[in-house]
Amino acid sequence: MEGNKNFVVGIFEDEDVLLKAVGNVRGKGMKIHEVYSPFPVHGLDEALGYTRTRLPIAAFLFGMTGTILATFTQIWMLGYDWPMIIGGKNFASLPPFVPVIFEFTVLLSALGMVATFLVVSDMKPYKWPRQFDIRSTNDKHVMAIDLANNKMSKDEIGRVLRESGASEVNDKNF
Secondary structure (H helix, E strand, O other): OOOOOEEEEEEEOOHHHHHHHHHHHHHOOOOOOEEEOOOOOOOHHHHHOOOOOOHHHHHHHHHHHHHHHHHHHHHHHHHHHOOOOOOOOOOOOOHHHHHHHHHHHHHHHHHHHHHHHHHHOOOOOOOOOOOOOHHHHOOOEEEEEEHHHOOOOHHHHHHHHHHOOOOEEEEEEO
């Protein structure tokens, strides 16, 4: 592990307190690294300022790649490379190609979305995940603030988190 990342971690008991704390912390000009929750909190992505994901655009592009590749491959193989008359149909008849085109479109779209998600999320098989507090998978909400991205000191950030309703404030080094 790197060992040079320092975080201040606020532990919250209630999601409503967490939502208000996110607004309060961002209102003070601090940048939140991430918020971890054991269940989805409605409105949290808007409070953190997240924009809509572009994963559907990637899915469409991967799907179009699958469609074009399946169509080209079938037309090339059955129309030019090894033409065969099957069931009295033309060499490159489109209707029999539709099921394969559909399935290959779905396959490339799904595999491409998984690969894109893993790359964007920086999830590598050899990388150990950062866990700010084990209780974030059970019953606590965790707000992590990177000290390198904020101008306030560790004590000031801890004070703001406590004023915002954090039940605990801890330091975490990675």
